[in-house]
Amino acid sequence: MALTHSLGFPRVGRRRELKFALEAYWSGDSSEALLQQAAAQVRQYNWQVQQGLDFVPAGDFTLYDHVLDTAVRLGAVPERFKADEPAITTYFRQARGRAPGGQDVPALEMTKWFNTNYHYLVPELADDQQFSLNVDEQLAQIREARAAGHKVKPVLVGPVTFLYLSKQREGADQRLSHLPKLINAYSQWLDKLAAEGIEWVQIDEPLLVTDISSDWQQALQTAYQALSEAPVKILLASYFGTLGNNLALATSLPVAGLHIDAVAGRAQLGVVDKAWPEDKVLSVGIVNGRNVWRTDLRAAIDSLKAIGERRGNQLWVAPSCSLLHSPVDLAQEDQLDDELKSWLAFGVQKVEEVQLIAKALNEGEGAIGEALAASDAAAAARKSSKRIHSDTVAKRVAAITGNDSQRQSAFGDRIAKQREYLKLPAYPTTTIGSFPQTPTIRGLRRDWRAGRLSEPQYREAISKEIEAVIREQEALDLDVLVHGEAERNDMVEYFGELLDGFAFTRFGWVQSYGSRCVKPPIIFGDVSRAQAMTVEWAAFAQTLTDKPVKGMLTGPVTILGWSFPRDDIELKTIAQQIALALRDEVVDLEQAGIKVIQIDEPAFRELLPLKLADQSAYFDWAVEAFRLSAAGVADDTQIHTHMCYSEFNAIIDAIAALDADVITIETSRSANELLDVFREYAYPNEIGPGVYDIHSPRIPSVDEMAALIQRAEAYIPAERIWVNPDCGLKTRRWDEVRPALKNMVDAAKQLRSQV
Ligand code: GLN
Ligand code: ZN
Numbered sequence: 001m002a003l004t005h006s007l008g009f010p011r012v013g014r015r016r017e018l019k020f021a022l023e024a025y026w027s028g029d030s031s032e033a034l035l036q037q038a039a040a041q042v043r044q045y046n047w048q049v050q051q052g053l054d055f056v057p058a059g060d061f062t063l064y065d066h067v068l069d070t071a072v073r074l075g076a077v078p079e080r081f082k083a084d085e086p087a088i089t090t091y092f093r094q095a096r097g098r099a100p101g102g103q104d105v106p107a108l109e110m111t112k113w114f115n116t117n118y119h120y121l122v123p124e125l126a127d128d129q130q131f132s133l134n135v136d137e138q139l140a141q142i143r144e145a146r147a148a149g150h151k152v153k154p155v156l157v158g159p160v161t162f163l164y165l166s167k168q169r170e171g172a173d174q175r176l177s178h179l180p181k182l183i184n185a186y187s188q189w190l191d192k193l194a195a196e197g198i199e200w201v202q203i204d205e206p207l208l209v210t211d212i213s214s215d216w217q218q219a220l221q222t223a224y225q226a227l228s229e230a231p232v233k234i235l236l237a238s239y240f241g242t243l244g245n246n247l248a249l250a251t252s253l254p255v256a257g258l259h260i261d262a263v264a265g266r267a268q269l270g271v272v273d274k275a276w277p278e279d280k281v282l283s284v285g286i287v288n289g290r291n292v293w294r295t296d297l298r299a300a301i302d303s304l305k306a307i308g309e310r311r312g313n314q315l316w317v318a319p320s321c322s323l324l325h326s327p328v329d330l331a332q333e334d335q336l337d338d339e340l341k342s343w344l345a346f347g348v349q350k351v352e353e354v355q356l357i358a359k360a361l362n363e364g365e366g367a368i369g370e371a372l373a374a375s376d377a378a379a380a381a382r383k384s385s386k387r388i389h390s391d392t393v394a395k396r397v398a399a400i401t402g403n404d405s406q407r408q409s410a411f412g413d414r415i416a417k418q419r420e421y422l423k424l425p426a427y428p429t430t431t432i433g434s435f436p437q438t439p440t441i442r443g444l445r446r447d448w449r450a451g452r453l454s455e456p457q458y459r460e461a462i463s464k465e466i467e468a469v470i471r472e473q474e475a476l477d478l479d480v481l482v483h484g485e486a487e488r489n490d491m492v493e494y495f496g497e498l499l500d501g502f503a504f505t506r507f508g509w510v511q512s513y514g515s516r517c518v519k520p521p522i523i524f525g526d527v528s529r530a531q532a533m534t535v536e537w538a539a540f541a542q543t544l545t546d547k548p549v550k551g552m553l554t555g556p557v558t559i560l561g562w563s564f565p566r567d568d569i570e571l572k573t574i575a576q577q578i579a580l581a582l583r584d585e586v587v588d589l590e591q592a593g594i595k596v597i598q599i600d601e602p603a604f605r606e607l608l609p610l611k612l613a614d615q616s617a618y619f620d621w622a623v624e625a626f627r628l629s630a631a632g633v634a635d636d637t638q639i640h641t642h643m644c645y646s647e648f649n650a651i652i653d654a655i656a657a658l659d660a661d662v663i664t665i666e667t668s669r670s671a672n673e674l675l676d677v678f679r680e681y682a683y684p685n686e687i688g689p690g691v692y693d694i695h696s697p698r699i700p701s702v703d704e705m706a707a708l709i710q711r712a713e714a715y716i717p718a719e720r721i722w723v724n725p726d727c728g729l730k731t732r733r734w735d736e737v738r739p740a741l742k743n744m745v746d747a748a749k750q751l752r753s754q755v
Contacts, residue, residue, distance in 0.1 A: 002308050002315040002358045004053045005283070007202065007237055007259065008060035008155055008322030009046040010347055012511050014329050018042050019515040022063065028100050032088055039063060043141065047150050049348050052355050055153035055200060058145045059138040060322065063088075064095045064514045067120035067165065068108070070157040074185050075132035076166075078124045080105050095121060095514060109167070110513060114206055114240050115610050116290065116325055117520075117562075119513035123166035129178055131185040135192055142196055153235070154193055155322075158205035159186045159227075160219050164212075179219055183226045190230035200257070202235045203227075206321075208250050209241035209265070210610045217249050228254040235259055235283060239321035241610055242268040247275065257281030262303070263288045263320040273307050282311060285320030287345075287353045292327065292508070292522055292564045294345040295353045297368070297375035301360045308361040317358045323347040327508035327519075335506055339387070340524060342378045346508065382568065388525035390500075397576050404583075405627035407659065409635045411685050414661060417636040421595060422480075422548055426755055427709065427723050427748040430480035430688070432642055432664060433552045433598065434488070434728035435469045436737060441486045462487050463540060470544045472734075476741050480596055481549050483541035485730065491554045491600065492562045493521060494533075499581055501527035502563070521563045523574060529581035532588050539592040550640065551589040551597040553582055556625040561603035572621035582629035590633045598640035599630055599660070605643070605651055619654040626658050638662065644690075644727040646674045652681045664688035666726040671708065675715035687716050690726030691747070692740050697732070699740045705747035718755070723748040 012018045021038030024030035043061050050056045062069045071077065072091060081094050085102055092099035097107035108121040138154065145152045159182045163175050193201055205220065227234060233256035242265035243250045250258065251272065258276055262269045262284045269284065276282050284307070286300045308315050319326075329348040333341060345353060360368045382388060407414060444465075448458035469484035488494040496502035502521045509517035534551060542549040556578040565574055582599070589597050604626075609618050630639045641660040646667060648655060655663065667674055667689040675689060689712050691705040705723075712721055723744060729737050 001313045002304070002311075002317050002361045003055070003313055004317050004354050004358045005055040005153060005202075006050055006053055006057055006319055006323060006351060006354065007204070007239070007285070007289070008057050008324050009050060009351075010324055010326065010328050010511065011042060011046075011061050012328070012509060012515075012517055013038075013042040014045065014332065015507065016509055016517060018063075019517060022515040026092070026096070026100065032086070035063070040144070043144065044148060047145050047148055050351050051150060053351065054151065054316075056145060056150045057155045057202065057322075058142045058150075058152045060155040060324075061141060063091070065119075065121050067113075067123065067157060067162070068095055069138075070162055071121075071123040071166075073133065073135050073138060073189075074162075074182070075134060076123055076125060076129060078108075078126070112606065114210075115606075115608075116240070117510070117512055117518065117606070118325060120165070123162065125166050125168050125175065125178060127168065127171070127174060129181070131178075131181055133185050133188050133192075135189055139192065139196060142193075142198070152198065153200045153202050154198060155202045155204065156186075156189070158203045158207070158236070159183060159223050160216065161205045161207040163219070164207050164216060176215060176219055179222065183223050186223075186227060187230055190227060190232050190234075194231040198232055200233045200235055202237050202259070203255075204237045204239075206237075206239055208236075208238040208243055208246045209261070211245060211612050217246065220246075220249060220253065224253040224255055233257065233281075235281065235316075237283070239264070239285060239289070241265050243272065244611055244613075247271065251275040255280075257283055257316070259283035259285060259316075259318065261285045261320040269303060269307075278311055278314065281314050281316055282307070283316035283318050285318050286357060287319045287350045288567070289319035289321040289323050289350065290325035291567060292344050292346060293567050294343055294349070294375065294378055295357075296379045297353065297356055297360070297372055298365075298379075300353075300357050301365065304357065304361055315361070317354050317361070319350050319354060323350060325510060326350060327505065327510055329507070332507050333505050336503065339381070339385075340503055342374075343382050343524065344522070385525075388566075388568075390526040390528060393526035393528050393577055393580075396580055397573060400576060400580075400628065405624050405631050407631050407633075407635065407639075411659060411661065414635040414638075415686070418638045418661060421636040422638065424479050425748075426719065426752050427721060428479040429723045429745050429748050430478060430550060430664075431473075431482055431725055431741070432644075432728045433482050433485050433550075433600070434730035435472070435482070435484035435486075436732055436734050437486070437730045438734070441465055445487070445489060462537070466537060466541050467544055470541055470549075472738070474545060474547065476738070477745050478741065479547065481541070481545060481547050482552060483537050483549060485552060485728070487537060492559050495554055495559055496521035496523075496563065498529070498531070498533040499527050499578070500530055501525040501577070518562070523560070523563045523565050525566070527574065527577040527581055529584055533585055535585070535588045535592050535594075538589055538594050542593055548596050549594060551586075551594040553585060553597065553599050553629075555599040555601040555604075555641065556582055556629050557607060557622045558601050558603040561607045572625075575621055575625035576628065579625040579628040583632045586629060586639075587632040590637050595636065596638045596640065597630075597633070598642060598664075599626065600642045601626060601658075602642065602644050604654075605645060605647065608650065615650075619651075619657070623654050623657045626660075630658075630660065640664065642727075646671075648674060648677045652677050652683070656681060656683055656685075660685060662686040662688060662722055664690065664722065664724050666690050667708070667712075671711065675712055679715040683716075686720045686722060687712075688722030688724040689716075690724060692725040692744055694725050694727050694729055694732060697736055699736060700743060702743045702746045702750065705744050706750050709747060709751055718751075
C-alpha cells in the first residue's frame with residue numbers, strides 16, 4: 001500500500017489572510033492575539049485540505065520565514081537583536097529591522113531559496129556561536145494538528161543546509177566548525193519530537209541537489225550518522241533537482257526514508273530506485289510542487305507502478321517539493337475559462353492528485369476511473385488545442401538562423417555611429433525607466449480597469465502623466481529621457497496582458513517573502529504579439545522633446561522567469577517565442593523614431609541552473625533569446641539592458657555575450673568587487689554603474705555620487721561610463737527623486753568640466 005504525504009503547504013492562506021493579518025499587526029492596527037488567531041486559522045485550513053493524506057506536515061507554517069524560524073528555534077539570534085522584549089518583537093526585528101514596540105535595527109539579509117523566487121532570511125552565526133534549543137512553539141503546532149485529528153509529520157530545515165545557507169559576520173569560512181554543536185541541538189530536537197510520540201520527521205536538505213564540495217558531503221555523512229541514533233524515523237528530503245554527484249552519498253546515509261524530486265529530476269527515478277534499499281521508504285515527488293499544471297495521472301501512475309509493486313508501503317507518493325511555491329486553490333478562479341482551468345492544478349488540487357495516484361497504485365486504475373478519464377481528456381485536449389499551438393509561431397521559431405541574433409556590425413562600429421547620431425555629452429545621464437507611481441497614477445489604472453474611465457479618458461490622462469515626466473527630466477537636464485512607465489502595473493504583467501499565450505489568475509498568489517506575494521502570469525500557449533505594445537507611448541513622449549527618449553521593454557528571459565512556464569515545450573522554445581515578439585516591438589520602436597531602446601533583464605541571473613553542468617546550456621538559450629530580441633535594428637540604434645543586482649561572477653561571460661551597447665547595473669553595495677569582475681573580463685561595451693540607491697529614501701549628495709563615478713573610472717574607461725540610478729524609481733516619491741536626480745546630474749556635470 002503506497003502511502004501519501006506532502007512536504008509543506010502555502011502559509012499565506014487562500015485569500016492571503018496571513019498577509020493582511022501581518023500588515024495590520026505591523027502597522028499597529030491589530031494585536032499579537034489577532035495575528036496568532038489568523039495564523040491558527042490558516043494552519044487549520046491547511047490541515048483540513050490535507051487531511052486525506054497519510055501524513056500532514058506540521059511546523060512548516062511560519063509567520064515570516066521557515067529559515068528564520070529554524071534559527072530562532074536553535075537560539076541562533078545575533079547579538080544586535082537581543083533585547084528584553086516579547087519574542088515576537090525580536091522575531092520581526094530580525095525579519096524586517098522593525099517591529100511594533102522594538103528598536104529599529106538592520107534586518108537580517110535576505111536571499112533567494114535555491115532556484116525559486118522565495119526569499120529566506122540568511123542566518124548569521126557568530127564565531128563562537130552556541131545553540132540552545134527552544135521548540136515549544138513547534139510542539140504546540142504539532143499538538144494543534146493532532147487535536148484536530150491529523151497524523152503529523154513535523155518538517156525541519158536540515159542542519160547541513162541550515163549551516164550552508166548561513167553566513168558568519170567576517171573572516172574565513174568557519175561554518176563547518178559549528179557542525180558538532182548543531183548536531184547536538186538537532187539530536188535534542190529529535191528527542192523532543194520523539195517524546196511527543198512522533199514517528200516520522202521530515203528533514204529537508206535541498207543542498208543535496210547542488211554541487212557541493214567534499215567537506216559538505218562529509219558534513220552530511222557526519223550529521224546523519226549521528227542523527228540516525230535518534231528515536232524517530234527520518235525522511236531525508238531533497239528537491240529542486242536530481243541528486244547528481246551526491247547520489248552515492250545520499251543513498252548511503254543511514255536514514256529511514258529518502259524523498260526525491262521526480263519532476264525536476266525526472267531522470268533519476270529509476271537510478272535512485274535501484275540504489276535505495278527496498279526495506280526503506282522511498283518518497284517520490286511526482287506531482288509538480290512549483291508549477292500550475294494538472295498532473296497527467298496516467299503517466300504518473302505508469303512511472304510508479306513497478307516501484308509500487310515491489311516496495312509496497314515503502315513507497316510514498318508526494319508533491320515534488322513543498323507546495324509553498326504553488327498558488328493555493330484553483331477553485332476560486334472564477335474568471336478563467338473552463339478549458340484553461342481544466343489544464344491547471346494549484347495546491348489544493350495537487351494534494352488531491354497525490355491521493356488519486358496512490359489510490360490507483362493501491363486499488364487499481366478502476367478505483368479512480370472518473371478522475372483518470374478527466375485527466376486523460378485534459379492531457380489530450382492540451383496536446384491538440386488550437387489555443388496553444390500556432391503554426392505561424394512554430395514556423396517562425398523553426399526558421400530562426402544564427403544571423404537573426406547578430407547585430408549588423410561589431411560594437412566598435414556601432415558605438416561610433418550611435419555617438420555620431422545621439423551626440424551625447426561625456427558621462428551621459430539617464431534613468432532606468434519608471435518614475436514615481438503616484439496615488440493618482442494607480443487610481444487612473446484602477447478606474448480604467450473598473451470601467452470608471454473610458455479608454456480615451458484614460459489615454460488622455462496617461463499622456464498628461466508622460467508629458468509631466470518629460471518636463472521634469474528636461475528641467476533636471478538629463479540626457480536620455482524615458483516616458484516613465486505610468487501605464488504599467490508590473491513589468492511582466494503589462495506585456496503578458498498584451499501578448500497572446502498568457503493567462504492571469506485572480507488569486508494565484510505565491511509567497512515571495514514575509515507578507516509579500518507575487519501573482520505570476522501563466523504562459524499556456526505559443527506566444528505572439530497581436531499589436532504593438534509600447535510604441536504609441538514612446539513615440540508620443542518623443543514628440544514632446546528634442547532629447548532622445550529611451551524605449552522600455554522587459555526582456556524575454558525575465559518575462560519567462562517571472563511567469564509560470566508551460567511544461568509541454570522547452571524553456572528555450574518559450575524564450576524564443578517571446579524574443580521574436582519583442583524583436584518586432586524593438587523594430588517598430590526604431591521605425592517610430594526611438595533610437596535608444598532598453599531591454600530589461602533583472603531575472604537573467606535568477607534562472608541560472610543550480611548545477612554547474614547545466615549552466616552552459618542555459619546561457620546558450622538565454623543569451624540567444626536576448627540577442628534575438630535586440631538584433632533587428634540598425635547600427636546607430638542603441639540597445640541598453642538593465643540588471644539590478646551586483647553578483648556577476650558566474651555570469652560575466654554571458655553578460656558580455658548579450659552584446660548590449662549599454663548595460664546599467666546596481667552598484668550601491670560592494671561596488672569594488674562588482675566592477676572588478678567587469679575589469680578583469682575587460683568588458684568591452686558601455687556601463688552605467690548605479691550611483692543612487694533607490695531602495696533607500698536617502699538623497700545622496702553631489703560629492704558622493706561624483707566620488708562613485710570617479711571610483712568606477714579605476715575599472716572602466718571614462719568614455720564608456722554612464723551615470724544613472726540603480727533601478728527604476730517607481731517606489732520613490734517625487735520629493736526624493738527630484739533632489740537626488742538633480743545631484744546626480746550635477747555630479748556628471750562636475751566631472752565633465754574636469755575633462
Ligand atoms: N524599467 C524598469 C523600471 O524602471 C526596471 C525594473 C527592474 O529592473 N526591476 O521600473
Ligand atoms: Zn532594476
